[in-house]
Amino acid sequence: MENAVRVWNRNTYPYSEKFRGKEYSIPAGKCIEMSYDEAVLFLGSFTPIVRKGDGTCDPRSFKKLEIDPEDKAAIRDQRLHMIDKDEKEKVFVCHACSKEFLTKKGLEKHIKDKHMTEMVDKEAYKEMHDREDI
Numbered sequence: 001m002e003n004a005v006r007v008w009n010r011n012t013y014p015y016s017e018k019f020r021g022k023e024y025s026i027p028a029g030k031c032i033e034m035s036y037d038e039a040v041l042f043l044g045s046f047t048p049i050v051r052k053g054d055g056t057c058d059p060r061s062f063k064k065l066e067i068d069p070e071d072k073a074a075i076r077d078q079r080l081h082m083i084d085k086d087e088k089e090k091v092f093v094c095h096a097c098s099k100e101f102l103t104k105k106g107l108e109k110h111i112k113d114k115h116m117t118e119m120v121d122k123e124a125y126k127e128m129h130d131r132e133d134i
Contacts, residue, residue, distance in 0.1 A: 003035050003036040003037070003075055003078075004033045004034065004035060004036075004071075005033070005034065005035070005036045005039050005067050005068060005071035005072065005075065006031040006032070006033055006067070006068040006071055007026065007031055007032055007033075007034060007039050007042065007043070007065055007066070007067055007068075008026075008029075008030070008031040008065065008066050008067075008068060009026035009027065009028060009029065009030060009031065009064065009065055010029075010064040010065065010066060011028055011059070011060075011062055011064040012028050012029070012059075013028050013059060013060040013062075014026065014027050014028050014060075015028075015063065015064075015065065017042075017045070017047055017063075019041075019042050019045055020041075024042070026065070031068065036067070036071075036072075036075045039067050040067070042065075043063075043065050043066070043067065047061070047063050048061075049061050049062070092104050092106070092107040093107075094107060094110055094111065094115070096111070096114075096115045096118060097114070097115070105133075105134065108128070108131075108134045109134050111128065112128055112129075112131075112134050116128060116129065
């Protein structure tokens with residue numbers, strides 16, 4: 001499984017949930033594997049707390065799940081490496097006219113030359129106007 005991570009059940013009770021049409025069961029103190037993106041959505045999905053007959057919360061319904069910290073760090077590092085790689089191919093787009101530039105400085109020069117009069121934010125206008133490096 002690409003970008004697989006371990007999702008740990010930190011509760012002292014087993015945890016079960018139907019998520020995206022599939023039933024997931026994680027024994028107490030154990031983990032399951034799933035893709036990182038799926039795990040993030042799974043952990044973020046809402047599950048209501050079940051109440052006992054006396055009105056107190058049933059701890060068996062607590063969603064005490066976490067992505068293994070080492071797996072999470074590995075995915076983060078992998079994605080940061082991909083961002084650095086893609087940075088060389090980045091394109092900067094003018095939001096006013098959709099013109100594309102290969103450098104941030106090129107975009108800023110274009111904005112200063114063509115769109116200064118359209119700027120609504122007075123602080124941004126002053127900042128752009130006062131910059132001498134563009």
